[in-house]
Amino acid sequence: MSSEQELALGAKAWPFEEARKLVARLGGKAPPKGYVLFETGYGPSGLPHIGTFGEVARTTMVRRAFERLLPGVPTRLFAFSDDMDGLRKVPDNVPNRELLAQHLGKPLTKVPDPFGKFESFGHHNNAMLRDFLDRFGFQYEFQSATDWYTSGRFDAALLAVLRHYDEVMAVMLPTLGAERQATYSPFLPVSPSTGRVLQVPLLERNVDAGTIVYEDEDGKKVETPVTGGAVKLQWKPDWAMRWLALGVDYEMAGKDLIPSVELAGKIVKILGGTPPDGFNYELFLDEKGQKISKSKGNGLTMEEWLRYAPPESLALYMFNKPRAAKKLYFDVIPRAVDEYLTFVEKFDALEAAQKLENPVHHIHNGVVPNEVKGTAGLTFGLLLNLAGAANAESADVMWGFIRRYAPGASPETAPFLDKLVGYAVTYYQDFVKPTKQYRAPSEQERAAITELRAVLAEIATDTPADQLQNQVFEVGKKHGFTELRTWFQALYEVLLGQTTGPRMGSFIALYGVKETVAMIDAALDR
Template sequence: MTTASRDALELTPEVMEAAAESKAWPFEEARKIVKRYEGTSFPDTVLFETGYGPSGLPHIGTFGEVARTSMVRHAFRVLTEDRIKTKILCFSDDMDGLRKVPDNVPNKEMLRTHLGKPLTKVPDPFSNEYPSFGAANNARLRAFLDQFGFEYEFASSTEYYASGRFDEMLLTMLERYDAVMDIMLPSLREERAQTYSPFLPIHPKTGVVMQVPLEERKVDAGTIVWRDPDNGELFETAVTGGHCKLQWKPDWAMRWAALGVDYEMSGKDLIDSVKLAAQICTALGKKPPEGFNYELFLDENGQKISKSKGNGLTIDEWLSYAPTESLSLYMFQKPKAAKKLYFDVIPRAVDEYYTFLSAYDRQDWKNRLGNPVWHIHDGTPPAMALPVPFALLLNLVSASNAQNTDVLWGFISRYAPGVTPQTHPELDRLTGYALRYFEDFVKPSKAFRAPDDVEREALAGINDALAALPADADGEAIQNAILDVARSNERYQDHKRKSPNGGPGVSVAFFQMLYQVLLGQERGPRFGSFAALYGIAETRALITAALDGEL
């Protein structure tokens, strides 16, 4: 792959005009923030927030929220000509009590002895490297965000509570307790409403986050009085200084109010919670942030991915088989549509990324600002050319039984003279991904089938057609030769489609047959392109092996 860097994005009149009219969703979201301050001045810093619950390992949904928020932030910077200071705050709710032991962590028995305690008071189950479970998971999140190059500031709920940064707003919530309860109680089941309090004191003896009703509120003293349900002992706890935290919906609202959050997105499953938090934020005397609700990611069975269950893809798993930009693309596309997030989506995401990248230089500014790569790369996508798509590499691995990148490069260099790992390092990186993906996901599911009599006739015809072509025929010539064979076979004629000469088109079943019989797969890329890359002689040998029952 050839790569060339671009200069920093210049906010020319042409770019600004395109930005003002862009229908890309990050610009639509950024306009909400511009409108928020219409008729008044912007604050010193426009604050974008994304929340994270460190009760389990970070997953792709968490990464997606930061990636998408970063895209909105960049769109806002363009709309305001980068005159307004902005910041993304990645906030970890690490003061939450450990309610259950996650399925995908070690030392479960040890963790069970610490149920109910704040995550930053629960020992690290992975090693002794970090002081707590919360700190260990926070480090994992930060390591990935740093690796990806996100520009953000990390915030710990425990640190913010303990340092007093929330004290003023906590006292305001204590003062306006009744208004908060009027908002929350109608949303609760009757049984829970009987004992609900937005304040959760930390037990001074056990360290557990207590969910108990209040005996008394002392607004002037800034304290709450509550009773231990096990032994009836009475305690008076300050709501400030980290001695007490809030239930998560009031906590969310308090954070918005205390920090002046301007924008935060969240999953569709939190729509009702966002409404409640917005009402509480208003009751605290502050304006709730702008934002939108994205659809959830699903695993291969259509179930919501969960950090505690560990279903769906993890960040590390995706990045074992594909470049990070492909993951960013998947986050950009249709954020309000539910999408399955499992291994099958990776190859398409990789090829779509490079397709968008190759189209960028041919586009005007209106279309560039709608191109995902503009948002993925903050307006300066690299100039690249990819001579071989990822899907073709996968099929090359499948057909050649390649065990290393050297074998693949033998085919690639013949197909594209002058293309080497040194001239195209990104393509070299993709060959490694292709080998790993094939070994782990394609190879175990390969299932060749023998051709029937009609299919044998078609394959023999293809073999003869390929024999008549020059050895260096390109993918288009090979594809046309194969299509001519298919059109002459009644089974594969599609009379709803038309060929260039007006005759019947070719049924999709023809290409399904080629991949099932020759590669043991259900689908693949354009067969002519594959044969050009693999080689005409090699493709004919593959057909002969299939006809002889040797695959």
């Protein structure tokens, strides 16, 4: 066993805990199919959703941890789209909703794309998912339910469901209400007359022929094979069937799906398979504490996060406390970026064992790119405040200040910092600028701010940030701010028009001593 494997065996980070469970399940060797299969599921009934990205990111973290424990065992990751599901309702956050309304009940890959860009709505949403996963650099294999059903690759597993129909029904029926029990079948035929996925009771089953009989929407009896894409399964039996057909070894799911995981586990055993390992992560909430939903569009999309912050910050958000419910809205972005920068800054100085506990090890698979290290010590929060103070509308304005603060930095020499600058300008314009509210200082605050102006007017323009911070502290103490937090909050509210803000010494050093004096003059005159 290598030293790296020994370190991984003792690592406490949750991806290593999950990987060790999987190693134990497999007996420390590859399964008969020759590789270990990780899977994530995606329901493309709405636009791709950060929760989907989170599942792929977290599963990838477990996959990489597993590869460190058993480096000679091949692994694969399937990103599986349930795109043969019938469209149940029209999402709130898409154009041409009336177009979709005409195709309710049809498989998502047969519903027109309301955006007018792809072959179908399912293809559109699949493409959006793949585009993001590709941009982030995930190594995965996209899989389409429509493709698996229609190509016949699910046929053997579907025939197994037909053979074990009564046993599957015995698992499912107790979980349903009396009315649903009367019409439930694990098989959902695709109507030859309307193209819709039908939830209808079965009239007959012919196991030897591999067919079922049902009544179509036009009242006619139809006998159809359960193979070749003529039917699909209800989603819980479908999940179990997929585990069997693909040989899935690891799949995580949201906490709200625990009962479904248990049911699918029972069904896959009936079919002769083994449920995969995995864990149940907590749900994301919006700023009101409600569960985010693809169809409601009440949470952040991947595109929205990436408009304001780098994907590494999103990966960190997914790594942290996966079993704790977390609010997911725009205000969490700046903190996630700065936490990421802090972990990057610490990484190289850590011992080998400590690196395995650092989140950026799991974000970057143990090798942190040099590009993300070159930020001249500037935090995202500081850049946001610079954007506010300078009322920046472009990155060029920001770089005018940054070059003076860090003469060796430029968009060419510090490309990741340049990206952060662009994100900060966009975030400021969209979220900070519209909510700025300056207030007048109290008499105590005015006296203190006036003295701070006098101190800064006499100080050298190249004074280091720590010395500037000390000067701000001293002025606050001198003017009776026993709680210095209230002094800094006064500076934020009077000078910057916001309730929170940066370390003032760092901000003054970045913005400029003379510029800060001018800001104080404007605030006092205001």
